[in-house]
Amino acid sequence: MSTPQTISLPEAAQRPGRRLAWISLLTLMSAISPLACDMYLSAFPAMASDYGTSAVGLQLTMTTFLLGMAIGQLVLGPVSDRFGRRTPLLISLAVCIAAGIACALAPTISLLILFRLIQGLAGAGCVVLSRAVVADTTTGVQSHQLFAIMTAAGGLAPVLAPLLGSVVIEFGGWREVFWILVLLTVVMFVGALWGIPESLPPSQRHSGGLGILARHARGMLRDREFTGLVAALSLSFAVMFAYIPASPFVLQGIHGLTAGEFAITFAANALGLALASGLAGRLAGRVPPRRVAAAGIALQLVSILLILSLSLIGHLPTWALLTGLFLAVSSLGLVAATATGLALERVPHAVGTGAALLGALQFGLGALVSPLVGLGGDEAQNPMLIVMFTAALLAALCLFSSVPGQSKPSVRKSS
Numbered sequence: 144m145s146t147p148q149t150i151s152l153p154e155a156a157q158r159p160g161r162r163l164a165w166i167s168l169l170t171l172m173s174a175i176s177p178l179a180c181d182m183y184l185s186a187f188p189a190m191a192s193d194y195g196t197s198a199v200g201l202q203l204t205m206t207t208f209l210l211g212m213a214i215g216q217l218v219l220g221p222v223s224d225r226f227g228r229r230t231p232l233l234i235s236l237a238v239c240i241a242a243g244i245a246c247a248l249a250p251t252i253s254l255l256i257l258f259r260l261i262q263g264l265a266g267a268g269c270v271v272l273s274r275a276v277v278a279d280t281t282t283g284v285q286s287h288q289l290f291a292i293m294t295a296a297g298g299l300a301p302v303l304a305p306l307l308g309s310v311v312i313e314f315g316g317w318r319e320v321f322w323i324l325v326l327l328t329v330v331m332f333v334g335a336l337w338g339i340p341e342s343l344p345p346s347q348r349h350s351g352g353l354g355i356l357a358r359h360a361r362g363m364l365r366d367r368e369f370t371g372l373v374a375a376l377s378l379s380f381a382v383m384f385a386y387i388p389a390s391p392f393v394l395q396g397i398h399g400l401t402a403g404e405f406a407i408t409f410a411a412n413a414l415g416l417a418l419a420s421g422l423a424g425r426l427a428g429r430v431p432p433r434r435v436a437a438a439g440i441a442l443q444l445v446s447i448l449l450i451l452s453l454s455l456i457g458h459l460p461t462w463a464l465l466t467g468l469f470l471a472v473s474s475l476g477l478v479a480a481t482a483t484g485l486a487l488e489r490v491p492h493a494v495g496t497g498a499a500l501l502g503a504l505q506f507g508l509g510a511l512v513s514p515l516v517g518l519g520g521d522e523a524q525n526p527m528l529i530v531m532f533t534a535a536l537l538a539a540l541c542l543f544s545s546v547p548g549q550s551k552p553s554v555r556k557s558s
Contacts, residue, residue: 147487150191157334158276160373161188163320164200164338165339166292166332166333168331168335168338168339169273169276169277169289169290169339169413170273170349171296171327171330171334172269172270172272172273172294172331173269173270173273173274173293173296173424174268174293174296174300175266175269175300175327175328175331176212176263176269176270176299177263177304178300178304178307178324178325178327179208179243179263179266180205180208180209180212180304180395181300181304181308181387182304182305182307182311182320182323183292183307183308183312183317183320183321183325184305184308186308186312186316187201187318188315189312189317191314192253193197193317194251194255194271196235196252196407196534200252200256200557201252202514203256204252204255204256204259205259206263206510206513206514207256207257207259207260207263208259208260208263208266209245209263209506209507209509209510209513210260210263210507211259211260211261211262211263211264211265211266211502212261212263212264212266212270212377212500212502212506213266213267213503213507214264214267214503215235215263215264215265215267215268215271215273215509216267216492216498216499216502216503216506216523217499217500217501217503218264218267218499219231219235219267219268219271219272219493219495220271220272220496220497220498220499220500221359221360221493221495221496221499222495223271223272223495224343224348224494224495224496225273225344225348226348226358227341227343227345227348228272228275228279228339228342228343228495229335229339229340229341231268231269231272232269232272232339233271233332233335233336234268235241235265235266235267235268235272235394236259236265236268236269236328236332237358237503238264238331238336239262239265239266239268239292239328240325240328240329241329242258242259242261242262242265243262243321243322243324243325244321244322244325245258245261246258246259246321247318247321247322247325248260248517250317255348255360257549259416267502267506269331270459270502271495271498271499271502272495273293274290274293274483274487274494274497274498274502275342275343275494275495275498275518276339277289277290277293278484278487278488278491278494278497278498279342279343279494280342280362282427282488283522284427284428286425286487286488287485288424289516290479290480290483290484291421291423291424291427291476291480291481292420292424293483303409303410303413303425303542304322304407305387305409306406306410308320310527311323318347332497333498343466343495349543353433359490359492359493359496360496360500363490363493363496363497363500364500365389366489366490367544367545367546368489369489369490369497370541370545371487371498371541371542371544371545372436372482372485372486372489372545373501373504373541374478374504374506374537374538374541375436375440375478375482375502375538375541375542375545376436376483376486376501376538377504377505377507377508378508378534378535378537378538378541379439379440379443379475379478379479379482379534380475380479380505380508380509381508381509381511381512381530381540382443382447382471382472382475382531382534382535382538383472383475383539384469384508384509384513385512385513385515385516385527385530385531385534386468386472386514386527386531387513388513388527389516389524389527390405390408390409390468390527391405392421392529393524394408394464394465397524398461398464400461402551408468411469412468412472412473413472415469415470415472416472416473416474416475416476417476417493418476419439419473419474419476419477419478419480420474420477420479420480421476421477422476422477423435423439423477423480423481427481432481432482432484432485433481433485435477435480435481436477436478436481436482436485436542437542437543438477438494439474439475439476439478439481440474440478440538440539440542441539442470442474442534443470443471443474443475443478443533443535443538444478444536444539446467446470446471446536447471447528447531447532447535448468449463449467450463450464450466450467450468450528451525451529451531451532452524454524454528455525459524464524471531471535472499478538482542483501486501487501508534510512512530512534515530516530
């Protein structure tokens with residue numbers, strides 16, 4: 144196999160103004176799928192009334208979207224390793240636009256569930272291919288800094304999305320949420336058409352069909368460092384996927400926060416995650432990224448353990464819960480901003496496949512943990528905390544059990 148080479152930033156991104164637009168576009172792509180997942184949460188009562196369905200039917204629209212995201216990344220990542228990034232990205236965006244329009248016009252809940260699955264399958268291209276483009280065109284400190292920016296956006300999106308959706312619904316209706324998503328996808332399509340050239344040269348693509356793609360995936364899963372990083376990152380994200388759907392019931396129903404106080408809490412946690420991601424970017428080149436990731440997981444684990452312990456003994460003050468949740472969500476920024484770059488650096492010969500495995504596991508775990516936090520009913524906080532603690536503990540075990548340098552990945556030459 145020929146040694147892959149790193150290419151420089153595309154010419155369209157060399158000038159400062161163009162560079163900002165290029166980074167902003169990739170950042171939006173990394174955040175659009177979480178936005179599409181969560182923006183319509185506050186509209187569930189109105190949607191249930193319009194469709195004459197139950198909460199279970201509406202939950203299926205989210206589950207199928209997450210399932211589509213997981214499957215879509217597994218397909219589109221390897222496909223992009225063979226055919227390049229640009230064409231699969233443009234096709235994904237076009238299908239995503241069509242699926243968004245179909246969701247906005249869906250006359251029945253059954254059709255909405257179907258269209259959400261298609262939207263997830265197509266939207267997966269935005270997440271996996273934006274990561275692949277960054278990994279194709281950057282290395283080292285620059286790569287970690289860009290992933291930190293994308294992590295901040297990807298982490299903020301699922302936290303802020305319900306708040307943004309509430310504003311849209313207040314002045315329009317739940318269908319307007321999907322029209323907003325269509326508009327954002329159109330912006331991305333035009334931006335990709337204009338500002339994202341092909342980042343994977345033909346000489347670095349695979350021509351062996353599904354066989355070589357499967358071999359690459361098997362090779363990655365045998366790389367203990369890669370699998371440890373991917374599992375740790377995905378489990379750390381599962382902490383937030385457990386927090387988001389349960390927090391309205393826990394904070395408002397059990398601890399008595401008003402809707403305004405709950406919104407402020409959500410915004411504070413989002414700000415904390417963004418600041419932590421920014422800190423990780425600033426530390427790139429100064430502190431080993433693996434050490435930053437370890438610090439993030441350790442903080443996440445300890446903060447959840449403290450509030451879970453207080454809850455189990457029956458005395459968890461609201462201020463302690465809010466502090467613990469803030470630290471648990473914020474620390475994800477330290478993990479995601481560093482572990483993503485570290486994992487993809489292990490697989491420079493098949494970045495698309497690596498990004499696909501990473502993204503599929505993230506969203507697959509999200510689809511798994513979201514229902515678990517509701518097992519105790521609306522008046523129980525321990526299921527949320529137990530799921531969060533379990534995910535954080537497993538993340539720590541995965542990170543600390545992976546051994547750097549067990550196998551050497553293909554090394555890309557500097558441009």
